[in-house]
Amino acid sequence: MSKVHIGNLLRDQWTDEARKVFSFWGEPGSWENGSRTNTMMVMANHPALGIAFNTFGKQVLLESTCPVRPREVATLRLAWHLKSEYEWHYHVGYAISAGMTTEEILAIPEGPGSPVWEGKPQDRAALQAIDELMRNATISDATWTALSEFLDTKQLMDFVFTAGQYVMFGWAISAFGIPLEDGVDKIGYDLRTASGGGPAASFRPGETEHWAEKSGV
Numbered sequence: 171m172s173k174v175h176i177g178n179l180l181r182d183q184w185t186d187e188a189r190k191v192f193s194f195w196g197e198p199g200s201w202e203n204g205s206r207t208n209t210m211m212v213m214a215n216h217p218a219l220g221i222a223f224n225t226f227g228k229q230v231l232l233e234s235t236c237p238v239r240p241r242e243v244a245t246l247r248l249a250w251h252l253k254s255e256y257e258w259h260y261h262v263g264y265a266i267s268a269g270m271t272t273e274e275i276l277a278i279p280e281g282p283g284s285p286v287w288e289g290k291p292q293d294r295a296a297l298q299a300i301d302e303l304m305r306n307a308t309i310s311d312a313t314w315t316a317l318s319e320f321l322d323t324k325q326l327m328d329f330v331f332t333a334g335q336y337v338m339f340g341w342a343i344s345a346f347g348i349p350l351e352d353g354v355d356k357i358g359y360d361l362r363t364a365s366g367g368g369p370a371a372s373f374r375p376g377e378t379e380h381w382a383e384k385s386g387v
Contacts, residue, residue, distance in 0.1 A: 174347035178204075178211035191220035194228075195375040197382045206382065208348050209256070209339075229328075230335045231374055236321065236328040238268040240296040244329065245336050246278045247300040250359065252340035256350055259357045263372025272361055272368070279359055292320045296329070303333055 179188055184204070191214040192205035205211055213220035234241060242265040249257035265275055274293070277286035282297040295316035299309050309317070309330075317326060342348075350356055355363040363369065373381040 172344060172347045174349070176212055176215060176346040176348075178208055179214040184214075185217070187217035188214040188220075191217050191224065194221065194224040197375070206351060208351055209343065212346055212348050226335065227339075230332050232376070234328040234332060236325040236332060238264075239270065240292060240321070240329060241332050242268050242270065243278070243293050243296040244300050244333055246275065247281070247297050248304070248333060248336045248340065250279045251300070251304050252337065252344070254340040254343055255356065256343045256348060257336060257340055258359065259350055259354065260372060262357050262361065262369045264374065266369060267371040267373060267377075275369075276361055291316065295319070299329070300333060303330075 179192075181204070189201050192207075192210040193200040194210070195205075197205055197207075200206075200210075210220075213223060230241075242261055245257065245261045246265055248254075249261060262275055266272075274286055277284040278297075280286070281301060282294045287294040287297070295313060298313045299317055302309050302313055314326075317329070321329060355365050355367065357363050357369045361369055375381055
């Protein structure tokens with residue numbers, strides 16, 4: 171992780187506009203006490219940008235027409251490309267919630283060529299699309315056709331914008347120097363946690379009663 175260039179907004183600077191940023195997702199007690207996530211506390215340094223980012227992020231995270239599994243396949247592959255430990259940590263949990271196995275998640279760094287994806291054309295197409303976007307800033311006709319076998323027009327649009335959102339977010343996390351939260355048991359690319367355990371499911375805002383205890387954005 172790079173040096174912290176923009177830190178969490180200091181409490182004496184918590185204006186109502188800033189509080190709207192870190193309470194945007196409905197995290198219990200966040201208006202009074204701040205968000206448990208460093209990303210939201212950093213974005214609160216620029217409330218107008220923070221609200222705009224969260225509004226778009228809500229579409230990507232909660233209101234997307236694209237099915238959850240290809241979104242998580244794509245986001246994890248992007249996190250690996252960008253070496254974004256923050257995005258990887260939280261989206262491993264989301265991927266488990268979406269039904270992905272540890273074998274499948276471990277194969278994400280191997281890319282679409284891994285034998286794990288044999289008989290899983292949807293996953294392979296999602297991985298191939300991300301690799302092409304990262305390499306060529308576009309998706310080839312052949313890969314677009316493969317994606318179109320299981321995604322309609324709106325879903326394809328959401329898929330591409332999901333990729334763009336997490337590239338942008340990964341850049342911000344890296345450039346600002348946003349670390350994982352204190353006490354978080356960091357998940358590596360080998361799926362071993364810092365404590366030596368394994369990953370567990372995590373939940374998006376509002377998915378479960380206690381979603382905020384194990385959730386990122």
